[in-house]
Amino acid sequence: MEMVIGARNVKQLLVLLISGFVVLCLYRSWAYTEKVSYSYHDDKSGKVYNAVEQTMSQYPDTGSENLQGAQRQIKELEKKIKDLEKRIPQRYPDVKYLNYRSRKRILVTGGAGFVGSHLVDRLMMAGHEVIVADNFFTGRKQNVDHWIGHENFELIHHDIVNPLYIEVDEIYHLASPASPPHYMYNPVKTIKTNTVGTINMLGLAKRVGARVLIASTSEVYGDPEVHPQPESYWGHVNPIGPRACYDEGKRVAETLSYAYAKQEKVDVRVARIFNTFGPRMHMNDGRVVSNFILQALKNEPITIYGHGKQTRSFQYVSDLVDGLIALMASNYTLPVNLGNPTEHTIEEFASMINQLVGKSSTIKQVAAVEDDPQRRKPDISRAKKYLGWEPKVPLMAGLRKTVLYFEKEIQRATQEQRNFYRPEERTFSSLQDLK
Numbered sequence: 001m002e003m004v005i006g007a008r009n010v011k012q013l014l015v016l017l018i019s020g021f022v023v024l025c026l027y028r029s030w031a032y033t034e035k036v037s038y039s040y041h042d043d044k045s046g047k048v049y050n051a052v053e054q055t056m057s058q059y060p061d062t063g064s065e066n067l068q069g070a071q072r073q074i075k076e077l078e079k080k081i082k083d084l085e086k087r088i089p090q091r092y093p094d095v096k097y098l099n100y101r102s103r104k105r106i107l108v109t110g111g112a113g114f115v116g117s118h119l120v121d122r123l124m125m126a127g128h129e130v131i132v133a134d135n136f137f138t139g140r141k142q143n144v145d146h147w148i149g150h151e152n153f154e155l156i157h158h159d160i161v162n163p164l165y166i167e168v169d170e171i172y173h174l175a176s177p178a179s180p181p182h183y184m185y186n187p188v189k190t191i192k193t194n195t196v197g198t199i200n201m202l203g204l205a206k207r208v209g210a211r212v213l214i215a216s217t218s219e220v221y222g223d224p225e226v227h228p229q230p231e232s233y234w235g236h237v238n239p240i241g242p243r244a245c246y247d248e249g250k251r252v253a254e255t256l257s258y259a260y261a262k263q264e265k266v267d268v269r270v271a272r273i274f275n276t277f278g279p280r281m282h283m284n285d286g287r288v289v290s291n292f293i294l295q296a297l298k299n300e301p302i303t304i305y306g307h308g309k310q311t312r313s314f315q316y317v318s319d320l321v322d323g324l325i326a327l328m329a330s331n332y333t334l335p336v337n338l339g340n341p342t343e344h345t346i347e348e349f350a351s352m353i354n355q356l357v358g359k360s361s362t363i364k365q366v367a368a369v370e371d372d373p374q375r376r377k378p379d380i381s382r383a384k385k386y387l388g389w390e391p392k393v394p395l396m397a398g399l400r401k402t403v404l405y406f407e408k409e410i411q412r413a414t415q416e417q418r419n420f421y422r423p424e425e426r427t428f429s430s431l432q433d434l435k
């Protein structure tokens with residue numbers, strides 16, 4: 001509370017300073033104009049003409065310099081106000097009250113990312129203490145800044161390739177780039193994040209006795225020869241291909257999890273996450289959902305990689321969050337597929353987006369991606385049976401929300417305000433996403 005009052009006072013003080021400054025500048029510019037006009041009136045006599053010269057040389061171009069200086073300083077002060085505004089603790093949504101027995105301290109690695117931040121919202125709303133560790137490679141502060149300052153929330157700028165020593169009850173280990181162009185950008189780093197980073201999280205879980213959920217992926221099935229893919233399928237991955245850094249990285253992460261479970265009795269959960277979409281995907285995410293929506297909104301050609309007959313099954317992010325929380329709470333320790341089994345070819349998906357956005361972008365076929373999985377659809381019998389989970393949000397409903405989100409992002413980008421939210425927007429629009 002004191003912080004709020006303090007910050008507001010500082011803000012008011014700055015507003016006062018600016019107003020004072022503006023008045024001073026206006027006065028100076030007025031005084032200067034007076035001098036000149038006075039001199040000008042007496043300009044007809046030689047004597048007075050000298051007076052004009054004196055006045056001009058005494059204040060050489062002072063008026064315009066003053067104004068420019070003032071404008072510069074006003075801009076600086078305005079920037080300071082914006083920075084301060086960002087720091088003012090805002091109204092937070094009413095989080096549930098939990099007593100100390102039921103309240104958990106939960107670490108979410110990658111908690112400032114697309115999926116992580118939605119999970120953080122849900123855990124915060126449920127009344128838990130949430131610690132986010134993120135290196136901000138693909139995560140963004142704006143995804144969680146509606147919680148900054150909340151007593152149950154902490155944001156740590158940390159790369160999990162380095163150990164983290166904290167006390168927690170649960171760990172959701174989500175940190176890793178997930179979009180193919182992002183994870184291929186620095187393959188060695190992707191491998192380190194998924195191997196060394198996972199060892200660090202399993203080590204932390206072991207030290208503090210925390211339950212840890214590892215975010216694995218449908219990519220462990222590679223370009224599958226079994227369709228749809230059940231968890232019992234061992235996969236078909238090229239170990240030296242361009243996707244291997246992620247696919248094999250996640251496969252090792254799974255192997256490590258069960259090695260720690262067996263050898264060190266760490267309580268592990270493994271979620272194999274299928275294609276997921278929703279608000280807070282990065283504009284430059286590079287995955288098919290964001291690419292197609294942005295292309296359609298901008299009336300640019302929709303780029304299909306290869307023939308477009310490859311298939312994917314897309315789940316809305318809130319369904320995934322439900323699944324992750326259910327898995328963490330369950331006693332089921334083997335890997336569980338979390339995805340929506342509704343399958344579409346990429347070609348079909350392109351026309352769905354076109355139809356939804358209501359524009360008529362052309363389709364442009366470009367070169368196929370190396371090792372691109374040709375068919376992907378989760379078998380979710382295990383999740384249904386052991387977690388009582390299945391996706392609820394229909395594809396079109398989820399896509400509608402995502403289109404709205406990207407419309408706003410484009411608007412923000414054109415207004416050069418992408419990184420600046422007003423506090424009211426931060427709290428409410430971002431939380432609407434989960435409803």
Ligand SMILES: O=c1ccn([C@@H]2O[C@H](COP(=O)(O)OP(=O)(O)O[C@H]3OC[C@@H](O)[C@H](O)[C@H]3O)[C@@H](O)[C@H]2O)c(=O)[nH]1
Nearest residue numbers: 178180217218274275287288291303304305310369372
């Ligand atoms: O602009 C595009 C982007 C993608 N695509 C195609 O759309 C399909 C889906 O591609 P995406 O890049 O969205 O994602 P992928 O399914 O290849 O990988 C994803 O799989 C599941 C998750 O674990 C990861 O988020 C991610 O690796 C691919 O066949 C891809 O070639 C296009 O045709 N055009």
